[in-house]
Amino acid sequence: MAAVAELAGVTITRGTSVLLDSIDLTIFEGERWVVLGPNGAGKTTLLQVLAAHMYPSDGVVGLLGDVVGTVDVFELRPRIGLTSAALADRLPRGERVLDVVVSAAHAVLGRGNEEYEQMDLEQARNLLSDLRIDHLADRTFGTLSEGERKRTQIARALMTDPELLLLDEPAGGLDLAGRESLLLTLSELFVDPDAPATVLVTHHVEEIPEGVTHCLLLADATVVAEGPIRETLTDENLSRTFDMPLHVTELDGRWSARSVSRHG
Ligand SMILES: Nc1ncnc2c1ncn2[C@@H]1O[C@H](COP(=O)(O)OP(=O)(O)OP(=O)(O)O)[C@@H](O)[C@H]1O
Numbered sequence: 001m002a003a004v005a006e007l008a009g010v011t012i013t014r015g016t017s018v019l020l021d022s023i024d025l026t027i028f029e030g031e032r033w034v035v036l037g038p039n040g041a042g043k044t045t046l047l048q049v050l051a052a053h054m055y056p057s058d059g060v061v062g063l064l065g066d067v068v069g070t071v072d073v074f075e076l077r078p079r080i081g082l083t084s085a086a087l088a089d090r091l092p093r094g095e096r097v098l099d100v101v102v103s104a105a106h107a108v109l110g111r112g113n114e115e116y117e118q119m120d121l122e123q124a125r126n127l128l129s130d131l132r133i134d135h136l137a138d139r140t141f142g143t144l145s146e147g148e149r150k151r152t153q154i155a156r157a158l159m160t161d162p163e164l165l166l167l168d169e170p171a172g173g174l175d176l177a178g179r180e181s182l183l184l185t186l187s188e189l190f191v192d193p194d195a196p197a198t199v200l201v202t203h204h205v206e207e208i209p210e211g212v213t214h215c216l217l218l219a220d221a222t223v224v225a226e227g228p229i230r231e232t233l234t235d236e237n238l239s240r241t242f243d244m245p246l247h248v249t250e251l252d253g254r255w256s257a258r259s260v261s262r263h264g
Contacts, residue, residue, distance in 0.1 A: 009059035081157030093142025
């Protein structure tokens with residue numbers, strides 16, 4: 001099985017700050033990773049590296065068979081789907097949902113004068129259906145609920161048939177029903193053998209969808225632990241990551257965590 005991403009000794013510095021410190025990570029086709037860690041740990045920075053939006057200050061980043069820095073990133077980026085709150089903010093509020101999705105095929109943020117091929121339109125409609133928002137195709141992006149916007153973004157990220165899908169806090173800010181329903185949709189995607197390798201960033205173990213295979217725990221710019229999720233997401237590793245005694249449980253592929261009472 002081919003490696004989709006290979007990070008070796010990747011360090012990112014800005015001024016005197018170290019955002020990522022000597023990260024080693026290999027992601028293979030078919031793997032679904034979750035990156036967990038507290039605020040400021042470096043999760044979004046790691047996603048930016050995996051999206052070829054940030055170059056390492058030190059170390060080597062291999063993406064989809066190429067070494068970042070030696071290839072044209074504008075050819076690399078369309079092969080990687082990314083969703084994040086920052087990208088969502090840049091999507092035009094007045095744009096039709098179908099156009100928000102289909103315009104990704106042309107690597108633009110809004111629909112301009114591009115001639116959309118019939119095939120692209122069909123694919124966009126199929127993705128809206130997979131993400132269960134086909135009924136919203138003609139609504140404007142700005143009128144959607146938070147959950148509907150997240151689904152639109154994921155459909156947009158999948159539009160270019162990416163080989164790597166990066167999701168930055170896809171369930172962040174959703175209510176319980178919104179979260180559970182989005183996690184179900186993501187689980188359906190994760191069990192599809194044709195779905196791209198995926199990296200999902202979150203602060204909460206409750207936001208890990210069923211079907212996630214691997215876990216990377218990040219704290220203070222460094223890896224606390226990484227590997228297959230059941231071996232990695234342990235009480236000890238999670239407690240070290242969040243710097244408090246935590247107890248983690250798994251039931252049918254879903255996770256929860258709570259603090260360990262100091263009062264016995
Ligand atoms: N340009 C920069 N210069 C200096 N420090 C930066 C810069 N960009 C980010 N940082 C810092 O790097 C650290 C990691 O940021 P990052 O956004 O990757 O963390 P995160 O784990 O995604 O956090 P959160 O969960 O709060 O979103 C933070 O402390 C942040 O303040």
